[in-house]
Amino acid sequence: MNFKSLLQLVFLALTTASAGQAATATNWWDSKTSQTNITEELPAFPGSVCLGNGVTSGTVQDTIILPSEAYWKVDFVVRAPGEASDPTDEVEIRLDGSLVATIDNNVGLSVEQPVSYSFFGTSFTYQFDFTSSESQIEKHQFILEGTAEEQGPVVSSVSPLQGDVDALVGTNAMRYSM
Numbered sequence: 001m002n003f004k005s006l007l008q009l010v011f012l013a014l015t016t017a018s019a020g021q022a023a024t025a026t027n028w029w030d031s032k033t034s035q036t037n038i039t040e041e042l043p044a045f046p047g048s049v050c051l052g053n054g055v056t057s058g059t060v061q062d063t064i065i066l067p068s069e070a071y072w073k074v075d076f077v078v079r080a081p082g083e084a085s086d087p088t089d090e091v092e093i094r095l096d097g098s099l100v101a102t103i104d105n106n107v108g109l110s111v112e113q114p115v116s117y118s119f120f121g122t123s124f125t126y127q128f129d130f131t132s133s134e135s136q137i138e139k140h141q142f143i144l145e146g147t148a149e150e151q152g153p154v155v156s157s158v159s160p161l162q163g164d165v166d167a168l169v170g171t172n173a174m175r176y177s178m
Contacts, residue, residue, distance in 0.1 A: 023147035047145030051130035053137035061127035076146025086139035
């Protein structure tokens, strides 16, 4: 086997190594380290979080630890409670310290509003800040438990039969000329 064939085999193994990885649940309630005025009073949606009854603002935060160092994609949904929604509700979503979304409780747009976040590492931090002009829990939006899925190695450009191959595997950048 020549170097070129070996490199192509290694490339194929690296790009398919993560296929079929199981998703990791992002149970916001069980993982929280800090919360103010937040509840899990949603038995139909375990692991989700919501602004509590009788309050108009609250926050929850923590770090989710993942099983390995990898590229990850986190997906979850902010759900409005339907027609009873308070249109002034808002949730600010911070992941790894950055504001990634502000979700308004606008049922006219969608009852469920998806959020996705991609990163490299073994963990991510979250902070959800809820505000509302209403204090009834049935008018507040809530954040459903999500999933974190390993995306595997990222390959920036490939010319496996000729030219150069650039690959980013973990934190190591490699360049091979053929």
